[in-house]
Amino acid sequence: MHNISVNKYKVAFADKCGQKIGTFANTTEAKQFVSWLLNIK
Numbered sequence: 001m002h003n004i005s006v007n008k009y010k011v012a013f014a015d016k017c018g019q020k021i022g023t024f025a026n027t028t029e030a031k032q033f034v035s036w037l038l039n040i041k
Helices: 027-039
Strands: 003-007 010-015 018-023
Touching: 003 027, 010 027
Parallel strands: none
Antiparallel strands: 003 010, 010 018
């Protein structure tokens, strides 16, 4: 993972394949996704 940016309901992240943005229903879902991103290997 090269970059992660969080803004309430949106999570933008970049890896070796490019940049992607995820939009979530609430901040809890966004936080869970960031936690998952940080734990993948």
